[in-house]
Amino acid sequence: MSADNQLQFTVERHPNPTPADKIAAALVDPTFGRVFTDHMVTIRWTEGRGWHDAKVEARRPFQIDPACAVLHYAQEIFEGMKAYRGAEGKISLFRPQENAKRFRASAARMSMADLPEADFLRAVEALVDIDREWIPGGGDGSLYLRPFMFASETFLGVRAAAEYVFCVIACPVGPYFKGGKSAVTVWVSDQYTRAAPGGTGAAKCGGNYAASLIAQTEASQKGCDQVVFLDAAEHRWIEELGGMNVFFVMDDGSLLTPPLSGTILPGITRASIIELARREGLKVSETPYAFDAWQADANSGRVKETFACGTAAVVTAIGNVRHVGGEFTIGNGGEGEVTRRLRTLLTGIQRGKEPDTLGWVHYVA
Template identity: 45%
Template sequence: MLNQEFEIAVEKVPQDQLKSKPAQDKLGFGQFFSDHMFSMKWNRKQGWHQAAIQPYRQLDLDPAAMVLHYGQAIFEGMKAYRAEDGRILLFRPQDNFARMNLSAVRMCMPRFPEERVLQALRSLIYLDREWVPRSEGASLYIRPTMIATEPMLGLRAAEEYQFFIIACPVGAYYAEGFNPTTIYVEDQYVRAVPGGVGDAKTAGNYAASLKAQIAAQKKGYTQVLWLDAREHKYIEEVGTSNIFFMINDVLLTPPLEGSILPGITRDSVLQLARDWEIRVEERPISIDEIITASENGTLQESFGTGTAAVIAPVGELCYKESSIQINQGTTGPLAKRLYEELQGIQFGSRADHHEWVVPVR
């Protein structure tokens, strides 16, 4: 059913019922939602069907829907950007949909036809194009989601699913904006294990991270940095981002070995760094290596990467109640350069040498 063709119906919100749009300087993140959504359903007999762009609405779920009991839920995050010339641009949406299908396979859910859904997404964003912010640095965040909807109590893969896409205008993900964040290194709880679902973007991963996240925030830290589940020694990722360190002029990031998410922004950063002839290493990094580099002065900077924040400079790590200051708590030059380059490509003001940008129309 992966190459299945289907018609996409369109039901527009009447002009006099369109929502009021929020002030551009009060967008926050994930608080306001556009007028329309895309939805389609799947079952074993019909495959994907009932594909429609329709008014944003509540879902109709049976209390026995299997997602509520057995957790089959996956999602993605991407953005639409308004260029200075008025064009609306997507950044690597094909890669997001390819990753979502990998998550679907891991969670025993049906794959979807990526090109057809990309077409639906472009149509949805064009219809809601006035929701794409015009203010500097703001964008339209896009959330594709798939859930198991079959009403059934019994542990097995569901045979009915709903896929939908919603969108919301957003400002900066962190209250700090592009200023450095502070991160607590978690050495008790774990996020994922090899052979588990750490490399799938599934809802349960994020639910499992909340306890440590809340504890870190109570201590005054913005995010959690996870260590490996076996030895509590090797760095994996931040709660919402992949993580990078610049040590002795080498850009380091943990390898993709099944327990961390293969980030689209992570991959973009690696490509840009190689374009700029920066030495890059994807390898295990222990927290002890970071401490040693901090003590001997070779730890130059650190930053997280992700769709929501793009580049999030790290100014401090806290490990076992000891503080590790990074670049004197300021944004490093590489993080700044990467942020400006990526935002330039995403907003259409810089050359897109890798053909990452897809125009909505």
């Protein structure tokens, strides 16, 4: 590191970058997570030495040993964030400091190396800067950023690794749900749970998502877009979707969302929605909510709207709910007024169309 204790990034541009016409073609209708930009950022950590070898380089495969610790003990964490092209071509990130903080919290829970927030932000900015031509302009497009870290030590033994690799990659994306659905259908899992008290539910680690895939597959087989998980102890209380937090809009205009209790990922979009809603004069309660109450309240009209939120899908209405005992519809089955209002306000701030009075927008020079 330099005298100011900051990592110095070596920049090695791709020798054969993607031609402009091919980038333009890729940005027309990008499939989520399939097309990637030319570069990546890597930083390595070694016990006794700390973080070193910070590089911006051509995106390439990793070479890892068959005994690489991550392959056997799943020490891995990641983040999801987006870069936007706003008015006059300005490039921005949305609340990246919160991603940096959550990344550190996930690393602590998984007993991994602690990456300083400033270095996390500089790594993300470095990739956005060198691959800024990949950021779509207008519409629902954005550049999805995936910072992640994994245990890279060659070692078979149940302990925290002594070597890690941090990396950032990026891909241009459009709407998360195909066809830009105004409302999605969800499946309430009666067999599988996402996390238990004392587990890794609040950490953004790959193992949480791996454990959720069988339930997501079941949801797909039921004709649903996403799965809803209930708590592990009583299998009664709504927690979150496979990759998103959830909100309920009641008939008095108030919002309800399950509380963070260590089993739910503390979503940055979730926190933003809570603050925006309160600033809009809406009451928001972080309160346990049972599945049977949701069904009864939807049928009686007490629940007027339900929506999911997260970085990838932003704010997406839930129109229909299927479960082992049948199904029910939320409101008219489409996007409700409060959901639309909050989605429009949030995306407006993210894309520079609404004033950022909260200091959430972070511009990349």
